Amino acid sequence: MAPIISIKQLQKTYTGGFQAIKGVDLDINPGEIFALLGPNGAGKTTLINIVCGIVQATGGSVTVDGHDISKNFRAARQRIGLVPQELTTDAFETVWNTTRFSRGLFGKPPSPAHIEATLKSLSLWDKKDAKIMTLSGGMKRRVLIAKALSHEPQILFLDEPTAGVDVELRKGMWDVVRKLRESGVTIILTTHYIEEAEEMADRVGVINNGQIILVQEKRALMAQLGKKELTLQLSDKLSEIPSALADEQLTLANDGLSLTYTYDTKSERTGITQLLGKLSENGIRFTDLDTTQSSLEEIFVNLVKRPA
Amino acid sequence: MNWYAVKSIYTFEMARTWRTVLQSVIAPVISTALYFVVFGSAIGSRMTDIDGIGYGSFIVPGLVMLSLLTQSVSNAAFGIYFPRFSGTIFEVLSAPISYIEILLGYVGAAATKSILLGLIILATATLFVELRIAHPIWMLMFLVLTAVTFSLLGFIIGIWADSFEKLQIVPLLIVTPLTFLGGSFYSIDMLPPVWQTITLFNPVVYLVSGFRWSFFEISDVAVGISLGMTAVFMIICLSIVWWIFKTGYRLKN
Known part of the structure; x- marks a missing residue:
């Protein structure tokens, strides 16, 4: 099966000279949950941001479903949804409006039915007219997921999806992620909660100092190294x-x-x-x-x- | 073209205007009305006509330009700076949209807001002074060209600024003084010869002059030169924006 994301010899050196990514090769299979683990500053977020088009790579290539992220960025980005690490939301907007905005931004015609289904699946329907600033941290995180899913992506990046979320909400989030996988969405998550990767991932990749040091099936990894x-x-x-x-x-x-x-x-x-x-x-x-x-x-x- | 994205950014920005209507529309209209009361009625009544135009009427194009320039810069600068400040810019950068589409959305909305504001101020002016527009099409053309050009400048400032203070520096310390010194309230013929020459280095002179010509058929510099200078300024702004997008300056690094 052809990988849905293929990363070859990816490099990123920031203006100040810091080398965040050092020749990363990585393939993500369609339909899997891939957990990217690594300590702070390992390069997880930079790697995700390059794939999503937020940061420019200084070397190497990335294809998404066969589309180069530079040469054919529209086709590549249409397939991706991103839930960032920080709770970055339009505080003064309503849940409904911000989700509708995201769908339009990704070139999709308005679809109130899809947005309604997305908000309902994330238990946000009763908050659709609430301003984001009035929501709890857990709800804001779900709004970010709703925004990322508004354009029906094939791939969802979850950058530390349960950071700062209490145990109950975290488990609720895991259920959401599992349901998404069941619907055919490929999920790449970075996390500090190893328990999260252990609970959900099919495969695990470990990144350290800008290099992938291991990629393996989670069960095989635990059996081999455990x-x-x-x-x-x-x-x-x-x-x-x-x-x-x-x-x-x-x-x-x-x-x-x-x-x-x-x-x-x-x-x-x-x-x-x-x-x-x-x-x-x-x-x-x-x-x-x-x-x-x-x-x-x-x-x-x-x-x-x-x-x- | 990803027109849905352009429409999304545009309507999102316009919605912010209506949400903050007091700050975005009513405040500039009130302050311009105060200019009319003070300069037009109170002081203006004691001023002699300029080129046969009553002083109150003479300052209308300058006042419209003053609002147009400051609001174009402020709207566009805030429009792009706030997502950068709050972090929501990630969504725009990760969306399947080209730089031209981003520009159309943000600059289009900022220019629309300031054009609407300019027209509202013009309508307000008719309550205080007698106004005639000799060349309405040219007037609209100058209005649109200036709004777009200064919205581009505002967009550049919004990308460059890394604090709210910097966001205000250029509009307050450069644009407003240049507008005041650009013949908004006087004809540059009224200045001593040396200052007339120095004033010609102020780009706002050409905007105000061309705009005033479309009302009263009087101008400080030839209309063609006004139009040309505005176009040159727009090309400079477009070149800087192109460089920003090409390098990812303060967006992708």
Whole structure:
């Protein structure tokens, strides 16, 4: 399947000499949710802004559904909706007017029916005549999504969509994003909430210092890079790990009542069977056990900590 | 052409005018009416005619120009500066619209507002003084040409400004003084010879002179020169706007 967005050797050096993007190659598949992760200043927003036409690249190329963003900018931009990171709205305008404005701006004839459906899907219908300045932060964020969807884009960029949004609204936002994906919209989101990427993304890309350092299926990434921990709740308190178990990847809790065994999920053998046998041989009994997998956040932190 | 986009920007900007009608229309009309009362009726009644035209009538084209220039610059500058200030400019920059379409929307709306205002002021003037327009088509042409040219200047200022203070500097410190010194309230023949020469470097002289000619068939400089100078100023503004869009100056960097 041909990528809906294809980025080749993209570069951006700002006037002051700061190199924000350093030769990025990236393909986005149609219909997927792609999460772009990266620390502050990594180049996420610059990358999005170049694709959307807000920032001029200094090198490389980007095509959207086969259309070059410079040579055929109209066709490329018509396919894109952008929800920016900042809550940038026309404070004095009504929800209805600002959404209608966005649709016209993207070259679409007026369609009250579409705008009504969009506002209803975002639970904004009862606020259609309210001035944006009177809305809460969460509602303003939804207005921005409504504006971005007003021209029926195939691709939606969500730059930190749930920044500053409370947990309940965040989960509501995730539902909105899932519904959009179900309707066939390709979604690229940047986020600081790794939980968000873990919850929604099909694929994850990690950008650091203006370079893409990893792009992978989320599940595969977690399986490959994720470590698992087996925690055993002990029947009797241990003062130290017995010498017979010194070679195992074991950590004894401070209270002496639990042992944690760390293992790699990608190894052919996890060593759990052998460990349990050794514990039995040494007379160590346990009352309960639990396994946990390292989160995407831990994987992300480990990746960006690596020297470039 | 993305006419829907042009229409969207244009109607959005015009809607702001009606939303702020007190500031956009009524305030300039009141201040111009005050000029008529003070300069036209109170002081004007003691002034001699200029080239056979009563002083109250003589200043009408100058007063219309004063409002036209300041309002064209202010409207266009604010129109593009505010989205930059609030951040909503991202939407315009990411939309499938060309620079010409952006310009048509913003400058078209700013020019329309100031032309409407100019016509309202003209109508207000008829309440205070006797007015005749010898060449109405030329009058409208000067009105439109000047409104568009100074809206272009305002657009440039709105892109250049990075604070509300800077937004006001050019209209207050350059445009208004040039207008006052550009023959709005007097004929440049009334100045000493040295100042007559210096005044010819003021572009507003040509606008006011040409505009006044369309009313009374009297002018400080030949009409063709007035028209030519206005066109030159417009070309300069268009060239700067073209450079802004080409380089993305303060828009895309």
